[in-house]
Amino acid sequence: MRILLVDDHALFRDGMALLLKELDPAVQTVHAAHLEEALAALDHDTGIDLVLLDLILPGANGFQALETIRERHPGMPLVMLSSQEDQVTVLRAIQLGAMGFIPKSASSQQMFEALRTVLAHGIHIPPLSLAGIALTVPAQPRTSPAELGLTPRQTQVLRLILEGKPMKLIARELGLSHNTAKTHVSAVLRALCVTTRTQAIVAASRMGLVLGRDDQ
Template sequence: MRILLVDDHALFRDGVALLLKELDAAVQVSHAANLDEALAILDGDAGIDLILLDFILPGMHGLQALETVRERHPGVPLVMLSSQEDQVTVLRSIQLGAMGFIPKSAPSGQMFEALRTVLARRIYVPPLSLAGIALPVPARACTSPAELGLTPRQTQVLRLILEGKPMKLIARELGLSPNTTKTHVSAVLRALAVTTRTQAIVAANRMGLVLGDDAS
């Protein structure tokens, strides 16, 4: 597994790289101190499995960097690292395509949990970031897409939503027209009793929704 770690503090990068070795002794960590270095690595190497991106980089706001990376390399899972962990920042990051958000204050165990979740192609949101979000819930508890009444195609759409994929990329990956994709996304949101894709991610986290291999 190859991970690209983007942070302007070399000491922090070295510390995280050591922690990542505990997650997987065979992990290879590439380092970048800014967005330009990160893009140079990504553009020249298709073998990166995961990006860890600092929220605050020299000369660029973290959300701008996130948008740029997701636009250039939408298929590579990306996790934000930040000393800012307010609810607005976390949910906005997820909305823009991050598959996870890890506070820099988090213990190593939480980081490992987050990375395992993301590498399994699921969204990781810090539990405290979900506190106080009032969402409607389905009439009964559900743990699978079938229980929500979703079709196999809608389950595939849900999986891509939970991977942080934007509408255009969902359409491209599934070979659907924009209108058909919009229809399926709307059906998924209705099933989860939410109105936005970000709310869908939060709702799925709260429900512990499990997508089987047949959704891939």
């Protein structure tokens, strides 16, 4: 797996790279200090599997970098890193296409757990950010898509939903008609007892849901 680390502090990037190597020696990291470097890396390195993006970068206000990357590379899985971890910030990141959020204030152990979840293709959202969000899905141990009653095809659709891919891209990537893709998306959201992608990510995080890459 190749991960793009986007942060303007070289020391933080180096620390994250060491943590990722400790969790999985096979991980390769690509570094970018600002949005332009990140876009150049994504434009020219087709082997990048995941982006870990700092919320605040030089020349990019707030969520500008996130929106720009999602527009240029809508199919790229992206997880936000930030020293800001209030619920509004976290949910805004999810709404704009991030598939997870890791606070920089986390302890080393919490960071390990968050990165382990991300590397396993799971969803990580700070527990405190979930407080007060009303969902019918209760918190429970790690759950598989099969336990939710999802078919293999619906599991593929769920993975793409969590990666932030729009309906048109889901249909194209899986070779489905728009109507068929829409039907599968509706079934997936019903299985999670939610109605939106943001709620789906929150529900997946609460359940500890992990999706592999072998469900093609």
